[in-house]
Amino acid sequence: MRWLLLIWLILWGTGVEVRAQAMSRPKNLILMIADGCGPASITMARDYARAVLGRKELALDAIQVGAVRTGSVSSRVTDSAASATAYACGVKTYNGAIAVDTAGRPLATLLEAAKARGMATGLVVTSRITHATPAAFVAHVPRRAMESEIAVQMLDQRVDVLLGGGWAYFLPAAEGGRRADHRNLLREAEKAGYQVVRTAADFRNGVRRPVLGLFGPDHLPYEIDRNPQAVPSLAEMTRTAIALLKEDPEGFFLMVEGSRIDHAGHANDAAAHVLEVLAYDEAVAVALDFARRDGQTLVVSVADHEAGGLSLGRNVDGRGIYDWRPEVLARVQASHERLIPALRQSDRPDSLLRAWLGLDSLRAEEQALVRQATVKPDRWPVVLTELIGRRAVVGWTTNGHTAVDVNLYAFGPGAERLVGSFENDELGRLLAELMGFDLSSLTTTLRQQQPVGESR
Template sequence: MRFSRALTAFFCLVLSVFLSVVVGACSGQPEETSRPKNVILLIADGCGPASFTLARTYRRDVLGQAGGLAVDPHLVGTVQTHATDSRVTDSAAGATAYACGVKTYNGAIAVDTLRRPVATVLEAAEARGMATGLVATSTLTHATPAAFSAHVPNRGMAAEIAAQQITKGIEVLFGGGRADFLPESAGGRRTDGRNLLEEARAAGYHVALTRAAFDSVTAPPVLGLFAGSHLDYELDRDPAEQPSLAEMTRKALDLLRNDPDGFFLMVEGSRIDHAGHANDAAAHLHDILAFDEAVAVALDFARQEGETLVVVTSDHETGGLTLGRNLDGRGVYAWYPGVLAPVRHSNDALARMLREGADPETVLREAGLDPATLDPADRRALLEAAEDGDARTFLSHYNDLIARRAVIAWTTGGHTGVDVNLYAFGPGHTRFFGNHDNAAVGRQIAGLLGLDLPALTEKLQAQSGAE
């Protein structure tokens, strides 16, 4: 009996190794021969499994681009996302889990449940002499980039987050949120009178505020803020004014790649989440596609460089998107991604057009709707709201109409508790096979880089006087 158990265990081990090799070979993965020198962590904020299906299907069936998404060959597992105080996390607790390897409460930015600072992988990388970078399509003070670069008990403390971010030695900071770095007297939101852009310049940062300035950056450190608040949705983005997420990722890699001690880079597709909150299907879709282009940039770099681990995941799902739904009380076994193709602008842009008094029928066409094809009741409701400049009512009718035509649905304007996808490529990728707690993902990244987060946490807490 003992021999039989030993033989069974041996064959299980052999099978495990064989499957690991086969999976690696089929996905183009390099062999597991060493730890990574560099890590690129890409977070698709608010992007659940159905969202990736939406983007993949649209890319294939509407755009005619075969081959799937860049992330598809590297799916290795799933992630549990709950916070300590809720089965449904927010972005702050979710990002803290990835950044620090610890679970905490909703709203917390790199602090534990006792509100004590906990070290981030970015801080630990900097302490060891590595180069670091943060790239986001939100404000840089938003929950995810904040959780890697600041310690505050409440995610709403944007002024304090910004002040901490420029003191961390981060080599590359790209995103939105210029107003959080400027005093009210200079058109910003700061009430303390500090001009953090001037302070960053004094600390040696090149400050880039325009597309042209972004293009001219050739060396770190750099602070690039390309909007007063969040960057525009991909549907609305003017390439002459704002770089894409893929372009920011490529530039960040160019600036970080030559550090002899390696680098850690976090890239967030932030506005995927915002579109989910708004139940804005077209904006959600196009920001996912833009995120996947950034993933492709990271994967190309990793394949060429050979010592880079790429990890791709989400902090949570937003909106409860479902593909297929009931219509008139009957389950419909279909959904139509092509309905989203004519949509030219996000809800934000449509609302702005309405507030500025645009012609109602023009707004409908920009929203991807031909007034002549609308049901009379829908047409009347939309045009009346548009004529009144009532953006909220217009968008409520509009989002529901688009969803019914596409046969998709949203269950919430908030987050959900579903497990999210986990992708990995490069040295150490097998550590991410299976289902993981989000904090375990953060600990794995730190471990693969040889970073001692508990030791740095103890030091931070001693410095802060935390007990």
């Protein structure tokens, strides 16, 4: 009798666990990737939000759950392609690989698994949409530079919502694009049923599924340079994407990338960087707002790696300063990307600098820096970084990426499983498991369909 009771208790317990798991399986997954956003970038954005915008904290702060280690197979310092592949496919690979393993064989992605289940899918970015991070969810190529091929594979996937920049890789050279094969993929997309939009006005007039919205030939402008009339924000694109995707009864998978946080890190451009992180955080707020009301959506935010080796607090003239000053960044009017061409052409760079960087006057050591660049214009990037860095007490150690762990954030059903410190590939596999996706068997199917290295 007692044994029977024990067996019953075990069976009942298992049942509870199965029911609990079924209950916690999310219907929708919104995966947000802050490209090149290390922990210091988050602190920087929060301090800026407090000091300049009068806010208490970031939307992200409420949902922090852990950390991710980002190394790839080929290096302790990953690139975006290898790290995005780890998240999309649950497998570590070499730097430059787009959803292929170290032998160049295709790996099934979260987006492909969502499609296989009949879910709606979307990619929203601020870079060229053929850039490494979004590419790793929809294309399988051995090198991230193969953006013409990535564009073809992206459209073949019939993703429901594609929003970002980079129409150049969809147009032939004769029509102002970068394609060598004379194909006009925008026209082909339209023939395949896509609504193709290229202006913010058309986008705001109303879009339907499937939609291909590309708002510039290359990366979209940095937030600090963006004209809101001409280019939608990441938050706006995210809101529209969710509105289009949430109608699907099978649920949806959406990847949203704050792509250019990374670019501003590479450029050591502190003012551009902090506004990119804040624009990303606004997109996170949009996703969270939906998820809180919906109750069946898992929102995960992660970075693919750190960029720039950012430091808040640094040596100035050989002395470590115990402070950093967000107000200095708030006065800057433009990114280095926009400023440097103007400085190169100007014969009065110091007055330009005072206006654009919001500097009252140039101190002696700053004037010396400006003279360096006036003589040798290649020095402008370093000089701008130093002018702002000294005043803001912000330091950078590289124009590339670093190996530091990045923050992990999650909200919604399954979020409790993401508490802790994970390898990037482990996180990819965990997301697949939480969604009930079988990436291994999909990979097998994929390899039967698509022979190694053969482009379609």
